[in-house]
Amino acid sequence: QLPADRFQQFFRMGVESFLHVHELIYQDPVFYNESRNPQVSSSKQLAVCLKRLASESSTAGGTINVGQVFGIDEGTVTLYTRHFLKALMNLWGTVVKWGSIKDRAAMKGRLLKDASGHGWGLFRDCVGIVDGMLIPFKGRPFSAERSVDYWNFRKAKYGLYFTVICDDRRKILICHGQYSGAVHDARAVGNQLMRSIRSGLI
Numbered sequence: 001q002l003p004a005d006r007f008q009q010f011f012r013m014g015v016e017s018f019l020h021v022h023e024l025i026y027q028d029p030v031f032y033n034e035s036r037n038p039q040v041s042s043s044k045q046l047a048v049c050l051k052r053l054a055s056e057s058s059t060a061g062g063t064i065n066v067g068q069v070f071g072i073d074e075g076t077v078t079l080y081t082r083h084f085l086k087a088l089m090n091l092w093g094t095v096v097k098w099g100s101i102k103d104r105a106a107m108k109g110r111l112l113k114d115a116s117g118h119g120w121g122l123f124r125d126c127v128g129i130v131d132g133m134l135i136p137f138k139g140r141p142f143s144a145e146r147s148v149d150y151w152n153f154r155k156a157k158y159g160l161y162f163t164v165i166c167d168d169r170r171k172i173l174i175c176h177g178q179y180s181g182a183v184h185d186a187r188a189v190g191n192q193l194m195r196s197i198r199s200g201l202i
Contacts, residue, residue, distance in 0.1 A: 011047065012054040022046055024095075028087035039083075044070075049084035052077055098173050099127075107167050128165040128173055130193065132185040135160050135177070152181035161185065163192040 008014050013021075025031075026042040033039060048070055055062035063074035070077075099107065104127055111123045136159040140147045150158045159181040165174040176195075179188045 010054070011050040013050060018046070018050070024091055025084070025087040028090055030083045030086050030090075040080075042087075045080040045083050048072070048077055048080040052081050096172050096175055099167060103167075110168055126168075128167060130163065130165045130189055132161060132163050132189050134181055135162055136181075149180045149182050155181075157181065161188050163188050165192070 002010060004015055007018075011018065022043050025046070028042075031039055031042040031045065039045070048066060051069065052062055052066045055066060063077040067074040067077045107126070108124055111126060134152050134155055134157065136155070136157040137150065140158055141150055147158060150160070152159055152161075160177050161179040161181055161183050162175060162177040164172055164176075166172050174192070176192050
């Protein structure tokens with residue numbers, strides 16, 4: 001019953017996107033069991049998970065706060081989060097994938113002529129937009145000696161380095177998170193591009 005702007009603020013996702021994601025996952029077996037006590041609706045589990053992922057508090061504090069909002073135990077918050085993430089990962093191979101020849105041709109057409117009619121001819125042979133990002137940890141993941149490889153000196157945070165390639169509509173085509181935070185972004189991005197070339201994607 002939230003207005004669209006409040007819904008977006010609360011879940012960090014618009015109503016249409018929420019319904020689209022739910023349509024993709026609601027039939028996943030993780031939301032069903034053979035017990036006489038069925039699980040709560042997949043839509044509520046999705047809402048709980050999104051609210052937890054949108055929380056800026058610590059891991060423990062986040063589950064407690066979300067549980068209070070929805071009137072459930074923090075352990076249930078964790079369970080619903082695992083259910084949703086498992087269902088989401090089951091879709092990985094069908095959603096995050098390199099575009100077909102037809103997809104790349106369509107992207108080229110959009111770049112050649114955008115909505116304003118000016119065109120992006122400079123990028124007419126572009127097959128993807130690549131960037132890297134550090135996904136930070138809340139704190140040190142291991143002992144001081146083991147954690148040094150995850151420390152990013154430029155951002156002064158522990159984390160994992162991800163390389164993402166998307167199309168002109170921001171649809172993710174490749175997402176790779178092999179490297180720890182200490183790896184330079186140029187190396188991570190360069191290696192991902194080389195893998196794409198060797199596999200024939202580029």
